[in-house]
Amino acid sequence: MRRPSATTAKRSSRGSRNCWEASKMAEPTIGIIGAGKLGSTLARIGTQRGLPILIGSRHSVADLKWIIDTMAPGAVTLSTPDVIKQADIIILAIPLSSYQDLDPKALAGKIVLDATNYWKEVDGTVNNISSLTESSSEVIQNYLADSLVAKAFNHMGYHDLEIEVDRHPDVRRAMAYATDHDEIRPTVEHVLSAFGFDPLDMGPLRFGLLLEPGSPLFGEAIPKVDFEDKIKHIYESDYGKKIVMARGSRIH
Amino acid sequence: MADKKYTFGLDTFGDLAFHDDGTQMNGDQTLQQVVKEAKLADDLGIDLIALGEHHRPEFAISSPEVVLGAMAAVTKNIKLGTAVTVLSSDDPVRVFERFSTLHGLSGGREQIMLGRGSFTESFPLYGYDLEKYNELFEEKIAMWDELLKHKPMNWNGKLTQKLTNTKIFPLLPKNETIDTVVGVGGSPESIVRAVYYDFPVMIAIIGGEPTRFRPYVDLYHRAVAEYKKTEHPLGMHSHGIILEDAEEAKEVGWKYIRAEMDRIGIDRGWAPMTRDRFEFEIDKGSYYVGTPEQVAQKLAKNMKALDMSRFDLVYGTGGQLQHEREETIRNYGEKVIPRVKELLGGE
Numbered sequence: 001m002r003r004p005s006a007t008t009a010k011r012s013s014r015g016s017r018n019c020w021e022a023s024k025m026a027e028p029t030i031g032i033i034g035a036g037k038l039g040s041t042l043a044r045i046g047t048q049r050g051l052p053i054l055i056g057s058r059h060s061v062a063d064l065k066w067i068i069d070t071m072a073p074g075a076v077t078l079s080t081p082d083v084i085k086q087a088d089i090i091i092l093a094i095p096l097s098s099y100q101d102l103d104p105k106a107l108a109g110k111i112v113l114d115a116t117n118y119w120k121e122v123d124g125t126v127n128n129i130s131s132l133t134e135s136s137s138e139v140i141q142n143y144l145a146d147s148l149v150a151k152a153f154n155h156m157g158y159h160d161l162e163i164e165v166d167r168h169p170d171v172r173r174a175m176a177y178a179t180d181h182d183e184i185r186p187t188v189e190h191v192l193s194a195f196g197f198d199p200l201d202m203g204p205l206r207f208g209l210l211l212e213p214g215s216p217l218f219g220e221a222i223p224k225v226d227f228e229d230k231i232k233h234i235y236e237s238d239y240g241k242k243i244v245m246a247r248g249s250r251i252h
Numbered sequence: 253m254a255d256k257k258y259t260f261g262l263d264t265f266g267d268l269a270f271h272d273d274g275t276q277m278n279g280d281q282t283l284q285q286v287v288k289e290a291k292l293a294d295d296l297g298i299d300l301i302a303l304g305e306h307h308r309p310e311f312a313i314s315s316p317e318v319v320l321g322a323m324a325a326v327t328k329n330i331k332l333g334t335a336v337t338v339l340s341s342d343d344p345v346r347v348f349e350r351f352s353t354l355h356g357l358s359g360g361r362e363q364i365m366l367g368r369g370s371f372t373e374s375f376p377l378y379g380y381d382l383e384k385y386n387e388l389f390e391e392k393i394a395m396w397d398e399l400l401k402h403k404p405m406n407w408n409g410k411l412t413q414k415l416t417n418t419k420i421f422p423l424l425p426k427n428e429t430i431d432t433v434v435g436v437g438g439s440p441e442s443i444v445r446a447v448y449y450d451f452p453v454m455i456a457i458i459g460g461e462p463t464r465f466r467p468y469v470d471l472y473h474r475a476v477a478e479y480k481k482t483e484h485p486l487g488m489h490s491h492g493i494i495l496e497d498a499e500e501a502k503e504v505g506w507k508y509i510r511a512e513m514d515r516i517g518i519d520r521g522w523a524p525m526t527r528d529r530f531e532f533e534i535d536k537g538s539y540y541v542g543t544p545e546q547v548a549q550k551l552a553k554n555m556k557a558l559d560m561s562r563f564d565l566v567y568g569t570g571g572q573l574q575h576e577r578e579e580t581i582r583n584y585g586e587k588v589i590p591r592v593k594e595l596l597g598g599e
Contacts (some may be wrong), residue, residue: 020335035440071467123383125381
């Protein structure tokens with residue numbers, strides 16, 4: 001695949017109100033929405049690496065706080081609205097099918113890292129949300145029209161975020177991301193690095209489709225050079241062929 | 253801790269086994285083989301055998317209680333369990349009937365392990381919507397809790413039937429119950445829920461360093477304190493192969509466990525297992541593959557680190573030759589279990 005240059009991304013006209021910039025000194029505050037397998041794991045990794053982590057879920061603060069204090073000591077449990085208010089960068093670790101529970105107004109101007117995937121077990125037997133012509137992160141970007149959405153943290157199993165990373169202290173695992181907002185790329189890369197990964201820019205958000213379940217890239221926790229090699233051969237895979245069938249061409 | 257009581261079990265999904273000549277057994281032969289293995293485990297004094305429920309071509313067991321009934325007839329002491337019963341896609345009343353039947357047939361040796369299920373074939377098969385994966389479990393575990401109370405059922409559920417003053421037969425003998433545990437994966441909520449209902453917890457640890465699960469163990473203890481419930485013995489289950497020759501055990505693992513994981517991975521979005529990851533799982537991770545001494549050492553170390561009182565060895569993963577399966581069971585019962593108890597200094 002010819003990697004799109006970042007300049008082919010749609011220029012964003014959205015203001016970057018509240019937008020943390022990589023050039024600032026202090027670490028950005030990360031707000032995680034969702035405290036299940038992925039949310040609690042990311043909270044633990046983040047706090048272990050010294051990042052300021054806020055986390056909220058559909059549970060009350062009272063019900064969630066002691067769980068988080070145990071699972072991710074150091075992470076601060078708040079209500080979801082407070083997490084959104086106080087965090088510079090939001091990570092979505094909720095079931096994809098609950099995306100409409102998010103408040104687009106509250107998230108306006110925020111950088112939102114979408115880690116969700118369509119997953120039968122939680123989203124239902126039939127996927128009515130995304131397709132091979134519209135990736136789930138594009139659906140979320142359309143819904144959160146005034147947020148700066150990037151697809152990130154979606155292609156690695158929650159267990160491998162720890163297992164494969166801890167196992168290879170010397171060679172970072174690639175974490176691919178995609179976004180239509182060039183101005184947030186440095187910040188997204190900073191966050192992925194801060195969590196211990198090697199950021200890999202897939203280009204505009206539509207290329208995030210290549211990271212979704214069914215793709216040979218999905219589930220991978222491998223070095224960047226190997227990940228890039230897999231990207232090169234993506235259209236030789238069944239998934240790549242399905243994309244071409246559905247769209248009439250490769251993603252460009 | 254000198255007198256801590258340990259429990260050692262065997263778990264299987266009824267993976268279609270292989271004859272020693274390499275030809276694959278069919279479902280019938282596999283079922284009979286598993287019953288024979290239960291008898292072997294019973295003769296060896298292994299505490300428990302538990303069967304998983306699956307609805308896929310590579311597994312013979314879709315109806316664990318029927319198989320457990322056959323096992324009850326040929327065994328004396330071994331506990332007969334499930335791992336897991338997917339309660340969400342079942343009718344708790346029928347499940348109760350099946351287990352109280354097994355209770356009668358086995359002299360109270362049954363144990364049910366409730367779980368949300370990591371495989372989801374049963375949902376469309378029985379007409380349940382996966383969209384309600386969690387709600388179904390929430391409601392049905394509450395119903396199960398109620399069913400165990402030895403009282404006529406009054407139940408008004410959203411996703412379950414309404415019952416008014418209804419007795420469920422066969423009745424359990426007075427002061428007896430269906431031994432119930434909850435099987436969990438990586439979801440913090442599942443642990444909290446199990447504690448809320450005061451059921452013991454078994455954690456599936458099938459990849460990575462077992463100590464990675466320490467936060468989940470801590471969460472269990474924390475939840476017990478939070479809800480003021482009983483501290484039950486904690487358990488874990490992991491895959492293993494125990495042969496006299498370490499290299500042979502490894503190769504059997506590479507051939508069968510990896511193949512099985514990769515098959516499942518296709519549906520789960522797991523990347524195919526690399527040899528490097530496989531070796532890691534044996535050296536430091538969650539596979540108990542090797543000689544009896546190697547497995548015992550590793551098991552003692554991890555049970556101690558995680559404060560575990562129960563361990564279930566998932567055996568026969570991916571099928572394996574008949575003699576490999578039986579040798580694993582024999583080594584587990586004769587050598588590994590006594591050695592682990594010795595290393596841990598318990599019963």
